Amino acid sequence: MRKRITSLVLMAFALTTSSCLSTEEKKKKAEEEGNALIAIKSKLIKGAGEALKSDGKDAVETATEGVGEIIKGVNSGFDKSINQANIEADSVFLKTFSLGRLSKDFSSSDSVKARKVSVYLIAEKAFDGKVKLKAFDASGMEIGRSVLKVKIDEDDSRYFDFEFDKRTPLLQAHRFVINLK
Structure with a gap:
């Protein structure tokens, strides 16, 4: 039984040491993953910027119209509640x-x-x-x-x-x- 436990421990140790990456390899892998994430995010930001260039004017006009309607409502409410x-x-x-x-x-x-x-x-x-x-x-x-x-x-x-x-x-x-x- 003791031989069996010893051989299992040795096999586990051999697997872990052979499959572990060196510190250099870990750094390189982390750098590659980070670059990939940055590339994805920068493409998203670039796409958002292009969308704002083309659709931004319409979005701002719509938002401004909404603010205008709010102001009209406030004025109307003021007239009805206090001034009228x-x-x-x-x-x-x-x-x-x-x-x-x-x-x-x-x-x-x-x-x-x-x-x-x-x-x-x-x-x-x-x-x-x-x-x-x-x-x-x-x-x-x-x-x-x-x-x-x-x-x-x-x-x-x-x-x-x-x-x-x-x-x-x-x-x-x-x-x-x-x-x-």
């Missing part, structure tokens, strides 16, 4: 005007004596008189009002700035009611 509010008008008012965009200026500087709400009015017929704009919070409580002298020709349109007291919390205005005075 519902505006209601009675039938008498609507016989004279159509309503366009409404925007609030809610700056709170002490140097500002009034805050304003700009309303785009489209005249269905000529008008020379006063228009009243009331601001209401979400609970329906009036939080401010402004009266403005308006003179406009038929089929004309423009923004009119209704000034509110600087203490009017326009940021809280949920809806506005506009009518002829």
Whole structure:
């Protein structure tokens, strides 16, 4: 039994020493494998560069369009959430005007004596008189009002700035009611 173990150990030793690479051979093999990997990666990079040359412009244009749409969405969301509010008008008012965009200026500087709400009015017929704009919070409580002298020709349109007291919390205005005075 002992002879058998000894011969197995000798055979294993002989196999391992005969199949082992020298240090030089190991270095050379590792270098060859490394060069092969570098060649493959450089071909991939070269291919990516050529693809960017031909398709890069289209990719950048598409990405830029996407960013543009995001910015439009942000602006639209801002208008809907902060700057815009519902505006209601009675039938008498609507016989004279159509309503366009409404925007609030809610700056709170002490140097500002009034805050304003700009309303785009489209005249269905000529008008020379006063228009009243009331601001209401979400609970329906009036939080401010402004009266403005308006003179406009038929089929004309423009923004009119209704000034509110600087203490009017326009940021809280949920809806506005506009009518002829």
